[in-house]
Amino acid sequence: MRLATPEKTVTFTFDGQRIKGVPGEPVSAALLAAGIKLVARSFKYHRPRGIMSAGSEEQNALVTVGRGTAQEPNVRATTLEVSEGLEVFSQNAWPSLKHDVMAVNDLVSPFLAAGFYYKTFMWPRSFWEKLYEPIIRRAAGLGALSGESNQDTYEKAFAFCDVLVIGAGPAGLMAALTAGRAGADVVLADEDTAMGGRLLREREDVDGKPAADWVVEALAELEAMPNVRLMTRTTVTGAYDQGTYGALGRIAGGRAAGKPLECFWRIVAKRAVLCAGALERPIAFPNNDRPGVMLASGVRAYVNRWGVAPGKAVAVFGNNDDAHRTARDLAAAGVKVAAVIDSRDDAKVEGDFPLYTGAEVIATKGRHALESITIKTGNGTRVIRCDCLAVSGGWNPTVHLTCHMNGRPTWDVGIASFVPTPESIPGMVTAGACNGAFSTAACLNEGAEVAAGVVADLGLAAEIKTPSADDAAYAIQPLWAVEGKGRKWIDFQNDVHVKDVRLAAQENFRSVEHMKRYTTQGMAPDQGKSSNVVALAVLADATGRGIPETGTTTFRPPYVPVSIAVMGAGSQGKGFAPERFTTSHSASVDRGAPMIEAGLWYRPSYFPKEGESHWRQSCDREVGYVREAVGICDVSTLGKIDIQGPDAAALLDFVYTNGFSTLKVGRVRYGLMLREDGHVMDDGTTARLGETHFVMTTTTAAAGLVMRHLEYVLQAIRPDLDAQVISVTEQWAQFAVAGPKSRELLNTVLDQPITDEDWPFMACGAVSVGGVAGRLFRISFSGEHAYEVAVPSRYGESLFRQLVAQAEVMGGGPYGMEALNVLRIEKGFITHAEIHGRTTAFDIGMERMVSAKKDCIGKAAAARPGLLGESRQQLVGLKSKGVDHALSAGAHLFDKGASHSRVNSKGYVTSVCYSPTIGTHLGLGFLENGRARHGEVIVLRDHLRNITEEVEVCDPVFFDQDGGRARG
Amino acid sequence: MRIDCPNCGERDRREFYYQGDAVVLNRPSEDAGAQAWDDYLHNRANPAGETRDLWFHEGGCRAWLVVERNTMTHAVHAATLAEKVKR
């Protein structure tokens, strides 16, 4: 029921029913205004539930927003803003909220007590996964995902400030004002749509005017300060190391406005002032979960801030003076106060409503909503008709963030609650209600004083100027649970009640941590925000201990649920990983080449021609280009590292197993690089362009790794070396020109023709390519007479197209990764399939490349026992029985006659291909003592693909073993 | 977590690559023997408390840093250029 007619409304739907809301208010306010009490079914017992609170601590009113790709479950109706066309659905009920079949769970509840599945579903074990768990999972639960991909967008952002003020209630506003006036760079974050905290929800004066008016003035002053940033709808969710805070920002308008839904902030603050306020706690009394039973602070928020009366006749039940404040506010708003029930004998209150002191609510009635309560007084019981009961069990300071770095709060007897332990988070101080200061005046004062201390720390001077406000003392007499027939709910979100906690104690789960796990108390999405303290008190009572002796409570981030979508903002789809394209990318795509990923790079798999129906046909043809004519391949993705300086050669001597200081200018050498533990890190060629100038080539996969390694060696191991390294991978486009006609082709594009005498095998140097200064290397990864020609990247595409056109004239053409792989396997050249991190120089047959004349990274460790000798699995070639006998990479190798079990495995296959040159399938692999077993026939077995083949062990170089083709 | 890079100032840990114990700065000689090399390569103390680690400002100035921090409190005490520590 609305207390006044709103000026502007929007229409949304709840389970299809059209409902009017006022812009700025939460869905919960509009539902209450429409008289809707039943909004949800509970997690385990499917009990009817309503709206409890008016904030992010809401335990009951979880709803689903939207359908399909926009479906979002478990949204709290109390923080969901109304908007035109918004679709809201109840959840965890079937076929409808009112007639929920699974409510049968509630009838069998005696069998579903805490720990029930540990006891009930123990036998037979195999039934657990297949039968019990799926049934339980289906019956219990909250909202569901649609299973469709989320189409919304999310953002992430960083912010930096001197002072982060968390919460914009009286303490937070004063803290921000004080720090802002002193000139500090301030961020003020508050999760509500409007700043002011309880000042917007209470009927009281600040500085001689209504509190809400004072808030407007304070905000105007803050907005005018260029050094203050105000962030509404932003919940600070976690406190992390070195003053880093996580914050979830909901973006106004969101989806409907075509904006991102949420933004996840990382705020780095020199100091933080936590002004998070306090959360009211419920009292556990029989059937206290009936729709219509609410927190008193929530009732006041709906009445005072949104002009919505949550009931026609409201009763108030409490153990502290806030209960009376609720009755006064209701009466002032013209809402009937059915009764005030105060558990304290000495409670005093004035007002035109019945007051019961020393009384308790012992029962509630009403099927889908509250109709009456039964109270017990000194003079017996009495039934009071009401459709809303406002409950106040006292306040819990919102200490959550102070626990995020392992801090434990301290019990404060005076307020019967936990308060933050000072210095729990380095750089963070607390002020106001979250610190246990509950009066408005105390909050304003603490906010100003604490902020003044913080800015003084930062070297700024602050003036403390606080407005006058109410300074009533907070009088409370603890009341946790009321005895009586029926379940007394503690954790509404996880359906945990008093008896569950007592059962835990009875079964000797007396530690808080054990009780929590046994009952699931505090393990719902709200993490027991409002319920942990009550549960602890009930456990303390059941175990005959005081609360501080029983234990304390802790909270972990995030303070409110944070979706994975917003944490991974920007990382969906194309944003998941960067894409790196070579200069020949569009030329390759133009030719219909399927592109495959190589790390972050995209490279052509093969270049299909008309009439080819299988990739193998294209691949075989491309291998033929290189073996018989000339092929062109973009090799720019290989890492290129420019190394210069007087000690450049010494650096290479130290990182490669073989020597480079002996390399002549104008020559290239193959190098093998080890990790310090003696295993192979990478390999590649390095060219000496000048006395103090080298260009190193790495594999595509290890380009970043090797770059980091060189910097590590130069800075952390050998800072005595005077050398500089820089990656030039992106600066040069480099193409392999491979095949018997490679020189002939090159001479059509080079400004000065080359001869075999000037450019022997492993020569390198500067060339001019169509007037462009380029580099030429006579190196070969195919075993053919071949070159790699490099030009600055901006000329890459043009040169590639020209080389390919010329190659085609000469009976060749471009070749892709498949052909490249076949060509190198035929020659026994290794890639990271072979140097996969567990192989040594010895394993790949290169132990002679480890120079005895000098130290190098990995040399000492490579000589360890166990890394050499017959027991090692050594690189071998594997030849299949013929074209119909394909091999498979990943298969294991066995002696003939041995069973194909793990213990009999003698090795494995790393690379396979069909070789059109040799006319059969080839493989590379590692075989125990393999170099001594050339000529033997062994068995290859792939259990995954169900392949068994006999293979002949041979030298890994299948083709042109003396290397004459590359030199010729 | 934030690291105060001597070159760049205080930066988010996402800019850094973590290597491990800074003991790797003290590389044994080629002939130091198996025990020295085992200790250097593999044997680590894993203390609860103060540590000296090598971090690489990969997304920044590409300096290797010796970072002193506390694994219990997560406090970061200092970050020094490895090059300087080594000299």
Ligand SMILES: [Zn+2]
């Ligand atoms: Zn840096």
